[in-house]
Amino acid sequence: MAVQTLKDVVRYAAENYGDQPAYRYKVKKEIVEKSCNQLLKDSMAISRMIESFDMKGKHVAILGTTTYQWITSYFGVTGSAGVAVPIDAQLPADAICELLERADVEMLIFDVIRADVAAAVKENCPRVKYLISMQAEEDADGYLSWSKLVEANQGEYETEIDPAQLCTILFTSGTTGKSKGVMLSHRNLTDNATCLDMKIPVGTVSMTLLPINHVYCLTMDIIKGLYIGAIVCINDS
Numbered sequence: 001m002a003v004q005t006l007k008d009v010v011r012y013a014a015e016n017y018g019d020q021p022a023y024r025y026k027v028k029k030e031i032v033e034k035s036c037n038q039l040l041k042d043s044m045a046i047s048r049m050i051e052s053f054d055m056k057g058k059h060v061a062i063l064g065t066t067t068y069q070w071i072t073s074y075f076g077v078t079g080s081a082g083v084a085v086p087i088d089a090q091l092p093a094d095a096i097c098e099l100l101e102r103a104d105v106e107m108l109i110f111d112v113i114r115a116d117v118a119a120a121v122k123e124n125c126p127r128v129k130y131l132i133s134m135q136a137e138e139d140a141d142g143y144l145s146w147s148k149l150v151e152a153n154q155g156e157y158e159t160e161i162d163p164a165q166l167c168t169i170l171f172t173s174g175t176t177g178k179s180k181g182v183m184l185s186h187r188n189l190t191d192n193a194t195c196l197d198m199k200i201p202v203g204t205v206s207m208t209l210l211p212i213n214h215v216y217c218l219t220m221d222i223i224k225g226l227y228i229g230a231i232v233c234i235n236d237s
Contacts, residue, residue: 003194004163005186007079009227014040017229020203023068025234034068036226039075041154046076048153050107053130056159059104059169061085063096064111066212066234069134069146071222073109078167078186081159085169085181086213089113093120100125103169103181109134109146118143163187170215182215193224202229209235 003012013022013036021033034042050056060077062084064070077084085103087096089111096117100108108128110118112135121128122142136145161167168189169181206225210217225232 005161010075013226021231026236042072043075044157045150045153047080047157049149050080058106059083060107061105062109063087088213093117192219193227205231207233
């Protein structure tokens, strides 16, 4: 199949690697594996959730460290023709609120480690309509449960995506001034994954270490790793 969008990358991995693990990570002391097929199913559930909230094509911020929920949310947002906005999890809450405003974000998917940001967004970012907690088991306090939404929205999802359309806004670190939102298309990111055969065998095990909001981690560890059939271990520290 022709791989021209991030949705194509996920489908390509499922079709070619199937039940091979895409990700390994620890939950307490247990090793959990998620296959390429499972990633496709769960990312389509996120896409269906996005559309059910009438958020198709909108800007959705994802805040947290590298987790399966983060990765699935990213592919689900971009697979629905939405724009994913990865946010640096180490920034203070007021700085994050300012980035959300600048990026026209209308939904925030957040890790419990930054519950303080979710509370600040609820108070100070009226544009943000939905707050989704990656870890909450139930809807509560104005936050929706990621796992419940994924469970409720299982099913096939299809939509047309132009490879040239915007899919991600990545903010620079701001070392030379105010951070800038770099606008990247599906083609920008998929070309990075597909343009070079690195001769890495399918099933090679790697570990992702860099913050996932950094462009190198996102493009090489996550997107290219999925495309070439690597098994990516998620660093829990």
